[in-house]
Amino acid sequence: MTVKKIAVLTSGGDSQGMNAAVRAVVRSGLFYGLEVFAVQRGYAGLINDDIREMDLRSVGDIIQRGGTILQTARCKEFMTLEGQQKGAENLRKRGIDGLVVIGGDGSYQGANKLSQLGIKTMGLPGTIDNDIPYTDLTIGFDTAVSIVVDAVNKLRDTMSSHERSSVVEVMGRHSGDIALYAGLASGAETILVPEVPFDLDEVASRMASNFEQGKRHSIILVAEGVGKGEDIANAITERNGIEPRVTVLGHIQRGGAPTHNDRVLAGRLGDFAVRKLIEGESGKACGIIKGELVLTDIGTVVNSKKEFNMELYELAKRLSQ
Numbered sequence: 418m419t420v421k422k423i424a425v426l427t428s429g430g431d432s433q434g435m436n437a438a439v440r441a442v443v444r445s446g447l448f449y450g451l452e453v454f455a456v457q458r459g460y461a462g463l464i465n466d467d468i469r470e471m472d473l474r475s476v477g478d479i480i481q482r483g484g485t486i487l488q489t490a491r492c493k494e495f496m497t498l499e500g501q502q503k504g505a506e507n508l509r510k511r512g513i514d515g516l517v518v519i520g521g522d523g524s525y526q527g528a529n530k531l532s533q534l535g536i537k538t539m540g541l542p543g544t545i546d547n548d549i550p551y552t553d554l555t556i557g558f559d560t561a562v563s564i565v566v567d568a569v570n571k572l573r574d575t576m577s578s579h580e581r582s583s584v585v586e587v588m589g590r591h592s593g594d595i596a597l598y599a600g601l602a603s604g605a606e607t608i609l610v611p612e613v614p615f616d617l618d619e620v621a622s623r624m625a626s627n628f629e630q631g632k633r634h635s636i637i638l639v640a641e642g643v644g645k646g647e648d649i650a651n652a653i654t655e656r657n658g659i660e661p662r663v664t665v666l667g668h669i670q671r672g673g674a675p676t677h678n679d680r681v682l683a684g685r686l687g688d689f690a691v692r693k694l695i696e697g698e699s700g701k702a703c704g705i706i707k708g709e710l711v712l713t714d715i716g717t718v719v720n721s722k723k724e725f726n727m728e729l730y731e732l733a734k735r736l737s738q
């Protein structure tokens with residue numbers, strides 16, 4: 418067997434379904450006869466040697482929970498070669514030869530560095546942002562979008578009653594996917610994302626004429642990568658005199674029970690990562706493309722950018738007239 422002892426960690430921003438992914442890695446690892454360890458607090462725990470052995474019961478009753486039982490961290494020390502070497506050494510001294518890293522693009526960069534130091538790594542895409550290339554979906558994205566859609570549904574009730582406009586700021590550090598999918602699913606009039614240039618004069622005049630033509634509400638979804646919702650609302654008021662109410666959904670989008678889609682995705686990807694490590698693969702990122710599980714060199718993934726889905730963006734525009 419190529420690997421005998423593996424470890425799993427969660428890193429960067431938590432996302433719903435990380436627990437389901439940890440459970441899948443642990444249970445599949447044990448099923449295939451491996452010893453499985455967990456690292457607490459991401460790369461910080463790797464450096465501090467905060468590592469414990471897992472058994473079948475260690476991951477009981479977590480499939481439905483948001484957050485991550487392994488906790489997570491943003492660890493500056495791991496950005497240095499010294500920190501990475503310390504982490505790799507802590508794995509080696511326990512005889513741990515494989516590591517599954519569940520996290521976003523930054524966490525993948527760390528996994529790539531560990532792979533260059535000889536640790537057999539596998540990346541699992543765990544972030545609500547859906548900004549990892551070579552996978553259609555990341556674990557947590559589906560749940561985050563559902564939360565935004567639910568919030569917009571609620572906002573519509575009060576907006577329609579008052580014939581008002583709402584600016585809703587959603588997460589997505591460099592990515593507009595949450596705004597795009599939630600906007601399409603909730604019928605937002607305008608979706609502002611960092612990937613597509615926009616004209617606020619046009620947004621403001623379309624809003625005014627929509628109200629004139631009998632629309633009873635107007636929803637603008639703003640990805641945080643564009644800027645603050647408050648600034649967008651002020652810019653609109655300056656142009657058309659309408660005063661949109663601003664809602665910043667913030668970390669609400671990262672909590673709560675994962676959807677069944679995220680749990681199934683996490684289960685499939687976690688098991689896939691373990692099987693691929695056993696087959697001798699390393700330095701890879703696991704993803705799902707058109708429903709199929711795929712492996713890509715993690716170096717390729719960290720040096721690429723996910724393509725924005727312009728077709729869906731144009732569709733949202735056509736449907737929101």
Ligand code: ADP
Nearest residue numbers: 429430491492495496520521522523524526527
């Ligand atoms: P996410 O994984 O959600 O994108 P971050 O970007 O904060 O979150 O990254 C998580 C952690 O990954 C960082 O705190 C750091 O420890 C590690 N990391 C990020 N970039 C690098 C890098 N270039 N080299 C090594 N480690 C990195």
Ligand code: F6P
Nearest residue numbers: 430521544545546588589590671
């Ligand atoms: O990467 C996930 C994410 O939720 C981004 O959408 C957001 O910009 C960032 O993390 C927020 O980070 P923090 O939890 O450190 O405030």
